[in-house]
Amino acid sequence: MSQGSSLSHTGRDWRQRDVRVLVAALVIAVATVATIALYASHLERTLVTSASAFLAGDRQLESENGEPIPQTWRDEAERRGIATARMVEFSTMVFGAGNFQLVSVKAVSDAYPLRGEVEFQTGPDASRQMVGHGPAPGEVWVNPRLLRLLDLDIGGQVEVGNRSLTVSGLLIREPDGGFSMSALAPRIMMHADDVASTGVIQQGSRVEYVNLFAGESDALDAFYAWLQPRFGPSHEWESIEDGEALSDSLSKARRFLLLGGSLAVLLAAVAVAVASRQYAMGQRDTVALLKTLGVPGRRISRMYLGRLVLWGVVGTMLGILVALPIFWGLASLTAELLEREADYSVDLLALGPALITALVALLAFAFPPIQRLRQVPAMRVLRAQPGEAGRGVLRDGLIALVAIFGLVWLYAGEIWLVLALLGGLAALLSVLGVLGWLLVLGLRRIVGGGNAWRLALVGLYRHRKASLSQIAVFSMTLMLAATLILVRSSLLDDWQAQLPEDAPNHFLINIGPEAVGDVRGFLDGHDLSTDTLYPMVRGRLTTINGEPVREVVSKDQSVGALNRELNLTWMEDLPDDNRIVRGQWFAPEATEGLSIEAELASELGVDLGDRLGFTIGSQTIEQPVTSVRTVQWDSMKPNFYMAFPPGGALDGLPATWITSFHLDPSRKPILNDFTRQFPTISVLEIDHIIDRIREIVQQVTQAIEAILAMILAAAVVVMAAVVSATLQDRQREGALLRTLGGRQRLLVNSTMLEFALLGAFAGILGVVAAEVAVWALQYRMFQGTFQWHWQVVVMLPLVSAAVLAVFGRWQLNPVLRVSPMLLLRRLE
Structure with a gap:
């Protein structure tokens, strides 16, 4: 066959409806997956960059050993194109206007902050402003409450050690303030160059040196690889993902986006x-003719x-x-939502999933049925053989299953996501097998007649193979769409519900045992909703089953909980x-055992029965693990890695108490009264963290809604393509009925009823399979409590029936508009 002849055949192919449908399906598949991948990459980049303000940079390097971080490390970072800044944090007494007050000092260099801005006021009555720097040398910014406490x-002038500094403004909020729940208040901010002259920091002083870094992720990762061999035992490298609350929110955001993308991948395969x-x-017929030639x-x-x-090339490029x-x-x-300049940069690596989806879809789903064309006998030219031979169909099904598993696994990387979606599909196909047998058994007893219902049921039996295949595709498509609908209406709502309008936005820490009753009385007296007051003992995990923890846990593992003291309760x-x-x-009278947070247990390789040893001051305790539990770090309530029973191993050890409460911004002056009455108790304001988490939820909700719209549009196109699969057969039957005197009304009603029944069956099966998938996702990935979604269960079959009835009516247009004789001649 010549090249010109091949091009001629290709040109004729483009005019065929089936080819246009295949290319359109590929365009939809690539466009859907590419859009989700690009937007997910963009959103994650935006969220991480936005959230990095909570570190005042992209990374933090902390040194808690009282030794400054070497200047050579900052020089190396700057040589690699990474911006740097310095901080020094310590606690000290300050003197001003005849009063003393314990404060937490943050001394910053000129480059601070690398990410985010400092909220600042020039005076108590001045408007708040955002600035990208700290105080100048010789100046200090103080917390508004401290201004009143020191009068x-x-x-x-305020004296910090040997240095007198001028109060030049009010420190309202730092970008990285409150990132650590152990942060102290009230806070003052001064310039790093003034620290030495204060004389406060001496040999053995409790001081923390922090370096900030900002730059490209690859450069930061390479710099970290250079740093690691030089780290001492007290050096700690942190990213935004190391903060429990924000890390949990970012992790959930990724999972929601991966779920939406995985559904798009499956729908692309079906299309x-x-x-x-x-x-x-x-x-x-064309292949049979070629064989005869x-x-x-x-x-x-x-x-x-x-x-x-x-x-494939055309469909991928158009997509x-x-x-x-x-x-x-x-x-x-x-x-627009974040009120910042739009970033239209395209991450070319994010197009990888779309290209792989197109390639796998063509090879695993498109090529097998086309490759089997070589098996078509030449005798088909003389004798039509309706249907497709069953040989190879099982093999094609196995290839498709492996391809689907591989695609979702490659895209999501979450085993429970893959198992949930494929489990839902498996349940769906199992029910379809039973339904097919019942359909054939029940419908074969029905004979035709002049009633639209009878004609519709007879049509289902006459096209039983096509009907079952259509129900299978419809129900799979509806399952994927329903899963995302349920995610939008259930999982996201559950996530949003974790942060209601009255969510705790202030923490009280360092509450002494003698002040617990008075603090509770103050909060009750001011009608402040408070969570339970929890005791807190600081301790370091040192052994697992009697072995040093550093020997049990691989050095290659980065477990942040091992680098610091933990809050035990x-x-x-x-x-x-x-x-x-x-x-x-714990049982009511139990005094033995401890409960550990699930993710930390997994990182440490700890399970029930393992014994954990802790060093608390000069004492050591050891207890067996009796339970493993999940913790919602983004609930903004006091949460703990380790919990013990009352009267257990922590009994008698020195403890402070912690609680959280909600305070409206208009009632902030109450904090001044509180700090005057309880000057040793620290107030931690986390309003900005809650605002950022709500922002993340809002952005993910917007992304899921956009993905849902695209998947629903793709689902409608897939359903239209499936309906058109039996177009010629149904048009031929419609023409014969009209030739035999059938009325248009009867033909329209029976066809619409037949497709409405198909849609109803598919809707019921699809929504039940979606509930199975969402149950697994909610239970295993999002740690939620499953509930049936009766509104969706009822509505989806009705909507599916209506949509398919419209498609069925659309198929009848040629039958109703064209002469039956002309239509029969055209179809033959």
Whole structure:
């Protein structure tokens, strides 16, 4: 076959409806996956950059050994194109206007902050402003409460050690203030160059040196690799993901986006498989004719493979061209939401999933039915053989299953996400097998007649193979769409519900045992909703089953909990936002055992029965693990890695207490009264952290809604393509009925009823399979409590029935508009 003849065949292919449907399905597949991948990359980049303000940089390097971080390390970072800044943090007494006050000092260099801005006031009555620097040398910014506690005015002098500094402004909020729950208040900020002259820091002083770094992720990772061999035991490298509350929110955001992308990948596979099978079915007569002309089967396979590659290239390019403007539109919405300049940069690596999806979809779903065309006998030219031979179908099904598993695994990387979606599909196909048997058994007893219902039921039986395949595709499509609908309506709502309007936005820490009653009385007296007051003992995990923890845990593992003291507590009741995943909570009279947070247990390789040893001051304790529990770090309530029973191993050890409460911004002056009455208790304001988490939830909700719209549009196109698979057969039957005197009304009603029944069956199966998938996702990935979503369960089958009834009516247009004789001649 000449090249000109091949091009001629290719040109004719573009005019065929089946080819256009296949390319359109591929365009939709690539566009959907590419848009989600690009937007997910953009959103994650935006969230991490935005959240990095809580570190005042992209990374922090801390040194708690009282020794400054070497200047050579900062020089190396700057040589690599990484911006740097310095901080020194310590506690000391300050003197002003005849009063003394214990404060937490943050001394910063000129470059601070590298990310985010400092909220600042020039005076108590001045408007707040955001600035990108700290105080100048010789000046100090103080917390507004400290101004009142020391009875100072702006322009007054405050003594820090041997140095007198001028109060030049009020420190309202630092970008990295409150990132650590152990941060102390009230805070003052001074310039780092003034620290030496204060004389406060001496040999053995409790001081923390911090270096900030900001730059490209690759450069930061390479710099960290250079730093690691030089670290001492007290050096700690932190990113935004090391903060429990924000890290948990970012992790959930990624999971939601991965879930949406995985659903798009599955829907893309369904779309391409349906379209390619339709095309292959329509090419059997052409292949038979080619064989009668002497064209060998191997050459036919190469010819169709070449066409498939061409369609793949065209579909992929068009899909990316469609995805780019949609992505830019979503990026604009995100920029508008965050009130910042839009970032339209395209991450080329993010297009990888779309290209891989196109390649796998073509090879695993499109090529097998087209490749089997070489098996079509030449005798088909003389004798039509309806249907497709069953040989190879099982093999194709196994290839498709492996491809689906591989695609979702590659895209998501979450085993429970893969298992949940494939488990839902498996349950769906199992029910379909039973339904098919019942359908054949029940409908074969029905005979035709002049009633629309009877004709619809007879039509289902007459097209039983096509009906079952259509129900299978419809229900899979609806399952994918319903899963995302349920995620939007359930999982996201549950996440949002964790931070209601009255969520705690202030912490009280360092509450002495003697002040617990008075603090509770103060909060009750001011009508402040408070969580339970929890005791807190600081201790370091040192042994696991009697072995040093550093020997048990691999040095290659980065477990932040091993680099610092942990907050240990005892509690009688399990908090509402915690859930036991293994073991049992403490019995009422129990004094032995401890409960450990699930993620830390996994990192340490700890399970029930293992004994953990802690060093608390000069004492050591050891207790067995009796339960493993999940913790919602982003609930903004006091949470702990380790919990002991009352009267247990922590009994008698010195403890301070912690609690949280909600305070409206208009009632902030109450904090001044509190700090005057309880000057040794630290108030930690976390309003900004809550605002950022709500911002993350809002952005993810926007992304899920955009993904849902695209998936629903793709689902409608897939369903339309499947309905058109039996277009010729149904149009032929409609023409025959009209020739035999059938009325248009009867034909319309019976066809719409037949497709409405298909839609109802598919909707019921799809929504039940979606509930199974969401149950697994909610239980294993998002640690939520599953509930049936009856509104969706009821509505989806009705909507599906209505949509497919409309599609069925659309198929009848040629039958109703064209003469039956002309239509029959055209179809033959």
